[in-house]
Amino acid sequence: MIAVAVGLVLVAVAIAISARWRLGISRELAVAAVRALLQLLAVALVIQAIFEHLGAASVFVLGMLGIAAWTASRRMSSVPRALAVSLASIGAAAGVTLTVLFAVGAFPLTPRYVIPTAGIIIGGxxxxxSLVGIRLADDLADKRGDIxxxxxxxxxxxxxxxxxxxRSVVTSLVPALDQTKNVGLVSLPGAFVGxxxxxASPMEAAQVQLTVLLALLGTEALAAVIAAAYITGLVTLPGERLRRLA
Incomplete structure (x- = not known):
């Protein structure tokens, strides 16, 4: 708990900096920290209870998918049927990746591996x-005359x-590309450190982290393309006319 307390102190410093510079995110920083604390404690208790039951773990993963889709849809509120776009894009991409990973035996099909792997893949x-939806919606509004x-x-x-x-797909992949290219040089990812x-030995940790990192890159590329294609279809009206976004 000492480590958590230290983390909260650092968040308090960030809040003070935000207030001093009038960044307008002091409340958001505080809410994010409190939510992270409460959510992780709650999730830890739930996961501890379902670690021995694959069926319960599968339900938990579906819950993560639903929350992820809802969160992404809120970021792109101007996109029609945003929740459907998010659910289809995240679900299809994550579903393909997780099926391949566990089907080929990259990880054992147990809750101990299913839950954290699914969390990383779905989160990415x-x-x-979210980035695809935000960027493409903005461009469809700003560049309507050109289109x-x-x-x-x-x-x-x-x-x-x-x-x-x-462009929206490429922009959305920049963080994943930078993370993948600079892994081990600029940052040590969470799975490796954990x-x-x-x-675990450094080689074992590196092998698992590399598997997850490459799978994540592929997942994000697939999700981005699906989202962009889905949104393009939704803004297409009969007679090849462009829907005006709110």
Whole structure:
């Protein structure tokens, strides 16, 4: 608990800095810290109770997926059917990755491995889908004149929107690409550090972390493409007309 107390002190410092510089995020910092504390304690108790039951772990993973989709949809409120976009993109990408990982035996199919692996994969897909939705929605609003000019030349909505859809996908993948390229040089990811602290050898920790990191990169790329394609379809009206976003 001493380590947690130290972390809370550092958050308090961040809040003080925010107040001093009038950043306007003091309340958000405090809420984030309190929520993280309460949520992790609650999750730890729940996971401890279901660690021996694969069925219960599967239900827990579905719950994580639902919360992730809801969180991502709130970030892109101007996108029509945002919740459906988030759920489909995150669910499909994470589902493919988790199925492959456990089907080939990369990790044992037990709650001890299913829950943390799914959490990492779903969390990464959530962040990526949020970025795609935010960026693409902004571009569809800001560049509407350019897109309609392309439509006037006779191209489809999908073709007219494609440059901005591609840009939203690339932008959403920047954090994952930077993390993957600089792993071990700039930062040591959580799975690697956690395994080291748990007594695993550096090579074992590196192998697990590399598997997760590469799987995460593939998941985020797939989720981003699905989200961009889904949003493009939703803004396409009959007669190859562009829907105006709120």
């Amino acid at each position: 897909a959530m962040s990526c889908v 309609e000019a392309r439509l006037a030349l006779g191209v489809s909505v999908a073709e007219a929107v494609r440059p901005w859809a591609r 395994m080291l602290l748990g007594g």
